[in-house]
Amino acid sequence: MNYIDQEDALNYAIKEKLGSNAKYHIMTYGCQMNEHDSEKISWVLDQAGLQATDQIDEADLILLNTCSIRHSAENKVYGKLGELKAKKRERNLIIAVCGCMMQRKESRELVLEKFKQVDIIFGTNNIHKLPDLLLQHLETGDRIVNIEHSFQATDDQLWANRYFSYKSFVNIMYGCNNFCSYCIVPFTRGREVSRPSKDILEEVQTLVDSGVLEITLLGQNVNSYRPGLEGDYNFTRLIYDLAEIQGLERIRFMTSHPKDISDELLKAFKDLDKLCNFLHLPIQAGSNRVLEKMNRKYTREDYLRKIYRLRDLVPDIALCTDIMVGFPEESEEDFQDTLDLVREVEYDAAFTFLYSPREGTKAARNPNQVSQEIKKDRFDRLLDTMYPIFEKKNKALIGKTLDVLVEGESKHNGRMLSGRSDGFKLVHFEGEKDLIGKIVPVKIQEANSFNLGGERIHD
Numbered sequence: 332m333n334y335i336d337q338e339d340a341l342n343y344a345i346k347e348k349l350g351s352n353a354k355y356h357i358m359t360y361g362c363q364m365n366e367h368d369s370e371k372i373s374w375v376l377d378q379a380g381l382q383a384t385d386q387i388d389e390a391d392l393i394l395l396n397t398c399s400i401r402h403s404a405e406n407k408v409y410g411k412l413g414e415l416k417a418k419k420r421e422r423n424l425i426i427a428v429c430g431c432m433m434q435r436k437e438s439r440e441l442v443l444e445k446f447k448q449v450d451i452i453f454g455t456n457n458i459h460k461l462p463d464l465l466l467q468h469l470e471t472g473d474r475i476v477n478i479e480h481s482f483q484a485t486d487d488q489l490w491a492n493r494y495f496s497y498k499s500f501v502n503i504m505y506g507c508n509n510f511c512s513y514c515i516v517p518f519t520r521g522r523e524v525s526r527p528s529k530d531i532l533e534e535v536q537t538l539v540d541s542g543v544l545e546i547t548l549l550g551q552n553v554n555s556y557r558p559g560l561e562g563d564y565n566f567t568r569l570i571y572d573l574a575e576i577q578g579l580e581r582i583r584f585m586t587s588h589p590k591d592i593s594d595e596l597l598k599a600f601k602d603l604d605k606l607c608n609f610l611h612l613p614i615q616a617g618s619n620r621v622l623e624k625m626n627r628k629y630t631r632e633d634y635l636r637k638i639y640r641l642r643d644l645v646p647d648i649a650l651c652t653d654i655m656v657g658f659p660e661e662s663e664e665d666f667q668d669t670l671d672l673v674r675e676v677e678y679d680a681a682f683t684f685l686y687s688p689r690e691g692t693k694a695a696r697n698p699n700q701v702s703q704e705i706k707k708d709r710f711d712r713l714l715d716t717m718y719p720i721f722e723k724k725n726k727a728l729i730g731k732t733l734d735v736l737v738e739g740e741s742k743h744n745g746r747m748l749s750g751r752s753d754g755f756k757l758v759h760f761e762g763e764k765d766l767i768g769k770i771v772p773v774k775i776q777e778a779n780s781f782n783l784g785g786e787r788i789h790d
């Protein structure tokens with residue numbers, strides 16, 4: 332069946348089984364990669380003739396785009412699937428589950444066995460096949476499962492329904508080769524594949540032509556971006572090429588692996604105005620012993636060298652990190668190394684986690700797990716150390732004027748707008764809604780550990 336035939340068949344099957352105004356609702360769990368995958372799923376379903384709805388009770392097709400990074404993320408999905416069982420009894424409803432959890436054999440088998448209400452299961456590499464899977468299910472009534480690792484980066488010609496008109500995510504690579512001993516991602520998303528630079532540059536140009544000011548390049552480890560067949564082309568060259576695009580104002584990227592951050596990339600922060608003065612560089616732990624057990628392949632000294640080099644080049648760079656406490660065998664002394672490092676670097680922000688074992692990883696098999704009580708105590712002490720540092724860094728910005736990309740109304744006060752500075756600081760200020768999507772100067776007047784308040788400066 333060619334694509335047109337398939338589209339006709341799908342439209343016919345949808346109308347017959349679900350009516351002419353079939354609607355879909357997507358629930359997204361997890362990281363920005365998943366959010367962007369949901370934007371692509373939304374685009375694919377729009378092409379298939381369905382309409383998006385944010386009302387779960389209106390939806391004929393409900394998709395759960397799942398995350399498997401932690402047990403708690405998976406438990407939320409199981410809970411939601413339990414709730415949907417009752418809804419499915421009440422009406423004609425199709426339930427699909429996709430994302431990282433479905434790439435993981437144990438979770439997939441559990442869903443297949445315990446949640447008979449699930450009709451379609453597909454993996455992170457099979458979004459483009461969704462119309463075909465939906466058609467198969469509508470025609471046969473069978474449960475359809477497709478989680479093949481069939482995807483090549485050159486296949487990524489899918490468009491996405493972007494949630495914002497002024498900022499956008501752009502995938503530059505998929506998968507990860509690093510095998511950190513606590514992480515399930517290389518097993519769920521597969522090995523690294525980089526998209527051709529030409530495709531990325533064209534995608535960003537199209538986004539900018541449609542009004543996008545800020546892009547965030549996405550990948551599990553963007554620093555190891557290396558498109559096949561393009562010689563020594565690498566991530567830094569991609570950043571320089573993107574910076575040439577007229578009308579693009581801001582470039583961000585995530586996530587970075589400290590071992591792969593090169594000197595030339597650090598220098599790009601100084602050279603390129605468009606590259607935001609913000610680096611998210613996960614350290615995970617401050618102890619070399621723990622870093623080795625995590626298989627992170629750098630030492631705290633390597634990490635600090637890169638931080639100092641970057642601060643030499645760009646003194647006001649904002650730094651963010653990820654820190655995990657309670658990794659198996661982490662001693663009090665190891666934990667003190669983490670606190671020392673936090674005090675030394677003085678991060679602007681951090682994502683902090685209690686280690687939780689992921690089945691199938693090396694760290695989960697370590698018999699010397701740290702008790703929940705100790706983990707919790709260390710976690711609290713970590714936050715007690717970090718919050719005053721965040722506050723000090725934010726208060727140092729009082730009196731300065733920051734360019735803020737306005738993202739919307741403040742969640743807590745309808746009269747206020749919120750946006751992000753170049754250094755990814757959350758800034759609130761009073762203003763009219765027509766500023767949403769624009770970059771405006773804001774003079775900072777107040778600050779706490781998590782955000783800034785200020786006044787818009789008129790040109």
Ligand code: SF4
Nearest residue numbers: 507509510511514516
């Ligand atoms: S770099 Fe490590 S933590 Fe990040 S996705 Fe790869 S294996 Fe997981």
